[in-house]
Amino acid sequence: MGREQDSWVSQIRKGVVEVVILGLLSRQRMYGSQLVEELSAHPELAISAGTVYPLLSRLKKAGVIDSMWEESPVGPPRKYYRLTPTGESELVEMSMAWRSVSRAVDTMIKGVAE
Amino acid sequence: MPLQVIGELGASSRAVAERYMDQVRTAMAGQDEAVVDTTIEDLAEHFCAVLEPASTSSDVEWVIAQLGPASAFGDDSAAPDRMADATRPAGRILGVPYDWRFTPERVASRWWNPRDQRIFMPRAFGIGWDINFGALAVKLHLIEPDAEDAPFSEVTDRAFLGALLVPVALTAFVVGTYLGSRFALPPALPSHWNAVGMPDGYWSQGVAFGFLLAWALLPTLWAVWAVATRRSPLTRAAIIGVASFSSALAAGVWALTLATVFASPVSPALPALTILPCFLVPFAVLLGLARAGRSAEVRRDIESPTRGVVSHD
Numbered sequence: 001m002g003r004e005q006d007s008w009v010s011q012i013r014k015g016v017v018e019v020v021i022l023g024l025l026s027r028q029r030m031y032g033s034q035l036v037e038e039l040s041a042h043p044e045l046a047i048s049a050g051t052v053y054p055l056l057s058r059l060k061k062a063g064v065i066d067s068m069w070e071e072s073p074v075g076p077p078r079k080y081y082r083l084t085p086t087g088e089s090e091l092v093e094m095s096m097a098w099r100s101v102s103r104a105v106d107t108m109i110k111g112v113a114e
Numbered sequence: 115m116p117l118q119v120i121g122e123l124g125a126s127s128r129a130v131a132e133r134y135m136d137q138v139r140t141a142m143a144g145q146d147e148a149v150v151d152t153t154i155e156d157l158a159e160h161f162c163a164v165l166e167p168a169s170t171s172s173d174v175e176w177v178i179a180q181l182g183p184a185s186a187f188g189d190d191s192a193a194p195d196r197m198a199d200a201t202r203p204a205g206r207i208l209g210v211p212y213d214w215r216f217t218p219e220r221v222a223s224r225w226w227n228p229r230d231q232r233i234f235m236p237r238a239f240g241i242g243w244d245i246n247f248g249a250l251a252v253k254l255h256l257i258e259p260d261a262e263d264a265p266f267s268e269v270t271d272r273a274f275l276g277a278l279l280v281p282v283a284l285t286a287f288v289v290g291t292y293l294g295s296r297f298a299l300p301p302a303l304p305s306h307w308n309a310v311g312m313p314d315g316y317w318s319q320g321v322a323f324g325f326l327l328a329w330a331l332l333p334t335l336w337a338v339w340a341v342a343t344r345r346s347p348l349t350r351a352a353i354i355g356v357a358s359f360s361s362a363l364a365a366g367v368w369a370l371t372l373a374t375v376f377a378s379p380v381s382p383a384l385p386a387l388t389i390l391p392c393f394l395v396p397f398a399v400l401l402g403l404a405r406a407g408r409s410a411e412v413r414r415d416i417e418s419p420t421r422g423v424v425s426h427d
Contacts, residue, residue: 032260053229053259060263061121067263069415077412079260 017047017055019098022083022091025065029082032056056081064090119264120158122167123174130174131161137184152211152236153187156204159220211236211243218340222266222352226400228252228259247397248404256401261408266347268414273406274350277399278341281357284365284395285330291372292323304374311382313374322371330364333357351403355396362395363388 024030024038032053039047059065064087069077083091120131135154142150164177204213213220216239224238228248235246248265251257262268292299296319303322306315317325337357340350366388373384 032258048231049259050231056260057229057263061119067260069412071416077416079258079411 013046016045016098017051018059019091019094020045020047021052021055021059022064022087022094025081025083026088026091029080031078031080035081059087063087120161123165123169124167124171126171127165127169127174130171130178131165134174134178134181134184138187141184141187155223157181159223162219163217207241210241212241213237213239215239218349218352218356219346221356222348225355225396226265226351226404228257228261228265228404245393245397247400250397251401251404257404257408262404262411264348266351266403266407268410269347269351269403269407270410271341271344273403274341274347274354277351277354277358277403278337280395280399281330281334281337281354281361284358284361285327285334287365288326288330288361288368291368292327295372295376299375303371307370307374307385309382311385323368326364326368326371330361333360347407351400354403355400358396358399359392362391366391 020039021035024035030038033049035056036047036049036052039045039052056065056067060067060081063084065081066084067079067081069079072078120128123131135157138157139150139154142153160181161174161177165173204211204215206212213236220238221244224235224244224246226248227235227246228251230246231249231252233246233249233253234243237244248257252259299319301319302316303319304313304315305317305322305325306313308314316322333353334357337350337354340353344350345353370384370388
């Protein structure tokens, strides 16, 4: 893959990282390293801890997620993240937008490299 | 009062600033990611330095007008120059970053940023790179990247006072050992050591001691002032960090001076060893403060678990 394609794929990943994290948090509250571990199961997304933690900070400042320390049955307390009502609304809007864009793009590249 | 973070701006002002930063990021697509991140970080710091929580969207637009169009950042070579034009000199020379804009907050963001994985960050003030002690602490599993919502924001006054004792104690060491040994010291003291640990430069006793005393005392007094006047947590942590660095350096060089005078010949490794505490001391101080902040957050959440959290379970 050429440099321009690398950059293009990198831009796509950057664009989806927020909706991916909000999507994971909509299922259950999660702590930081748990999110990183979950995302590492999807190497195609290439989302590292260096991306996740600054983004969590930004999302929290924006009021989209909230965090709270909780005791852990094993080991030290953990900081859990979860969606706020604002975050839930944003996730719905982002999911609708993503599906709409994805459908349109799929239509246009149908048959290519299948 | 300057902003701590862009999020303190009103919704419309924040939207204007964030839209500009997004445009800059888009314009810089394809450039080195670290350079893009540093540029965006610098822009955010610039907005924080010149705007206030009450700034209007017109104020933000005025700042943006000074910075120039976002598209200009798309030119790899122009981006640092534009930043320099808009603020004060900052950029890169032969790939080495330089920055002459000094604020304690910039020092804190470079020395303690556990959410950023980079160990070496462009220097907050000067040429080269600073060590990101926060990233180092995360790599050593001494703290989590997200241990604090905002660095040092929950650190108690008592913890700051405890951290302040470090530069105070190091400065007291310099003064105390001088007072205890001044009559036994020769009139000229070593001021420079060569690669094998032998002194190759001398200053008069008064100048050599006075220089080291100023190096330790002035930043320590600055830290005392910051703690006494209860500056913002980030500012207090930054100034205590700077004071810890400079007082550790002064104490290390003073200890080397005494070792050279009273225990010569010294080990060739000794001059290098005096440098080590300059990094270990601020690392320990900032880590201690961050852990105190983490403990305060844990207490806050676990002792009052209903704090503004929406239940999903």
